[in-house]
Amino acid sequence: MKDLEKKILQHLKARKWDNLRPSDVAKSIMIEGAELLEIFQWENLELAEVKKNKEKMEAVKNELADVLIYCIEMAVLLGLDTEKIIRTKLSFVQKKYPAKLMKKNTSKEPGTESTYWRIKKKYRKHA
Numbered sequence: 001m002k003d004l005e006k007k008i009l010q011h012l013k014a015r016k017w018d019n020l021r022p023s024d025v026a027k028s029i030m031i032e033g034a035e036l037l038e039i040f041q042w043e044n045l046e047l048a049e050v051k052k053n054k055e056k057m058e059a060v061k062n063e064l065a066d067v068l069i070y071c072i073e074m075a076v077l078l079g080l081d082t083e084k085i086i087r088t089k090l091s092f093v094q095k096k097y098p099a100k101l102m103k104k105n106t107s108k109e110p111g112t113e114s115t116y117w118r119i120k121k122k123y124r125k126h127a
């Protein structure tokens with residue numbers, strides 16, 4: 001990740017974009033996220049269907065790269081270690097949603113609450 005962070009910082013410095021306000025980068029992340037979402041507007045394609053659709057995959061690659069670049073820009077501008085913050089959050093999420101519990105609760109009966117939502121609600125109450 002360090003190489004990529006360095007490359008992105010060089011990219012920003014070369015254009016004098018290394019003083020962007022975090023709020024502007026956050027807006028850009030969301031704008032690019034919306035462009036990613038737009039690719040799926042009015043559809044509910046399954047994973048395998050998307051993977052088979054070359055045109056859609058190209059569009060996803062482009063918009064996902066935009067989102068990821070802005071995310072890394074935010075991290076480097078704030079002096080955050082991208083890999084460290086991802087690993088820390090992933091570790092938290094792994095504890096919050098234990099794989100054993102999530103695995104056995106993939107299909108739920110109508111009218112029942114999934115384990116995922118039960119855990120999510122519990123954490124929201126304490127946030």
Ligand SMILES: [Mg+2]
Nearest residue numbers: 032035063066
């Ligand atoms: Mg874009």
